Amino acid sequence: PQDDLLLLTNQGRGLNISPADLPVLAEGGDWRVAEGLELAADERLTAAVAVAEPPRFWTVVTRRGYVRQFLRIAVDRGVVQGEPLIESPLHNDAPVALVNGDRGDLLLLTRWGKAVRFPQRAIAAPGSVALELDPDDAVVAALPLPSDTQILIVTASGFAARRDTDRIAARARPGGAGKPLIQAFDVLGAFPREQHAQLLYLTYSGKLALVSTADVPLHQRADKGTRVRTFDRDPAIAVTLIPGGKDAD
Numbered sequence: 001p002q003d004d005l006l007l008l009t010n011q012g013r014g015l016n017i018s019p020a021d022l023p024v025l026a027e028g029g030d031w032r033v034a035e036g037l038e039l040a041a042d043e044r045l046t047a048a049v050a051v052a053e054p055p056r057f058w059t060v061v062t063r064r065g066y067v068r069q070f071l072r073i074a075v076d077r078g079v080v081q082g083e084p085l086i087e088s089p090l091h092n093d094a095p096v097a098l099v100n101g102d103r104g105d106l107l108l109l110t111r112w113g114k115a116v117r118f119p120q121r122a123i124a125a126p127g128s129v130a131l132e133l134d135p136d137d138a139v140v141a142a143l144p145l146p147s148d149t150q151i152l153i154v155t156a157s158g159f160a161a162r163r164d165t166d167r168i169a170a171r172a173r174p175g176g177a178g179k180p181l182i183q184a185f186d187v188l189g190a191f192p193r194e195q196h197a198q199l200l201y202l203t204y205s206g207k208l209a210l211v212s213t214a215d216v217p218l219h220q221r222a223d224k225g226t227r228v229r230t231f232d233r234d235p236a237i238a239v240t241l242i243p244g245g246k247d248a249d
Contacts, residue, residue, distance in 0.1 A: 006075075008047040008060070009039060010094035012084035014075060019050075047095040059101035059120055061108060061130070061142040064090040067174060068127035069101045069120065090129070097142035104146035105170050106130075109153065109190045112137045113222070114178025117145070117170045128174040141190040150193040152213060153225065156186040156235045160216045161225035162193060180222040191241040201229065201236040213241075 005022075007015040015037060023032040039045070047060075054072050061067050066088045078085045086095060099106065107117045108130050116131040130139075143151065148166040161182050168179065194213070201209040211228045219225065229236075 003050040003052045006049050006051050006079075006098060007037075007045050008085065008095040008098060009043050010046045011040075011043050012086040012088075012095060013043070013082065014079040014085045015045075016079050047097050049098045055100040055102045057101035057120075059099050059106060059123070059142070059144070060086050060095050061097040061099070061106075061139060062086070062088045062090065062093045063096045063138040063140075064088065064093040065108065065110075065130040065133055065139050066090050066093060066127055067106065067108075067123050067130045069123050089127070096139055099142050099144045101144070104144055107143045107145050107151075107165065107168065107190075108139050108178075109141040109143075109181065109187060110137045110178060111140050111185065111187050113153070113180055113182040113184045113187050115168060115181045116174070116176065116178045117165075117168050118172070118174050119170065120144070122173040130174040131176060131178045133178075140187055143190055143192065150218070152191045152193050152199075152216060152241070153182050154188050154190070154199060154239050155182070155184045155225065156188050156231075156237065157184075158227055158229035158231050158236070159184065159225035160199070160211075160213070160228045161219040161223070162216045163219060167220075182219075182222055183224045186235070188236060188239045194241065194243040196244060198242045199228070200240050200242055201231075202238040203231060203234045204237050205234050207234065209236075210242075 005017050017036055022034045058070050058075050101120050105117050106120045109115045151163055153161045197213045199211045
């Protein structure tokens with residue numbers, strides 16, 4: 001509740017809002033737009049991050065795999081002035097993630113389950129293309145890795161896999177083909193593994209579902225993962241991790 005939300009739109013424009021200013025969604029009610037989040041007719045939110053203590057650098061990642069770093073003061077100035085923070089040189093591109101760019105590696109994961117890892121310091125000043133993508137693939141998650149850890153990979157069809165990042169070799173610089181981490185074409189997101197956490201899904205029909213991460217086993221190879229939820233004909237369209245919660249029923 002004490003964090004701010006830093007948001008980016010498909011036009012690269014930055015917005016800042018406090019969670020306290022967001023409208024409460026009542027059961028059966030309609031979504032309402034928060035004051036200060038009014039967008040143009042062809043504009044939509046595409047990336048968001050909760051900010052407690054802003055880093056010195058932000059790394060912005062786009063759906064086509066373009067990455068670029070910005071000083072925090074430059075991002076703050078762009079938000080205040082309402083100017084685009086990032087303009088990708090790639091066609092039909094938009095920001096999908098903002099991550100702490102101060103140190104360590106950057107791990108990107110695509111909808112088709114492919115990943116690339118490289119040092120954030122290797123990102124060129126004007127930006128870099130992180131990996132080669134098939135035309136129908138797109139980046140869906142980006143994680144900063146100051147050290148090796150375990151991550152959770154989650155799909156829209158209700159599968160999940162836990163992977164060790166020390167088995168994902170870091171390249172010297174961005175570029176090249178991605179390495180498969182899970183056999184899927186519907187990856188929704190990836191998160192650092194937390195004990196006693198829950199995955200909160202939002203489905204196509206607007207329903208919410210909670211799933212404990214406690215029973216997601218460690219996978220040593222790129223298989224399809226473990227089913228943690230059955231969505232039938234109402235697939236998940238978004239997912240987030242709630243750390244420190246009790247196990248779901």
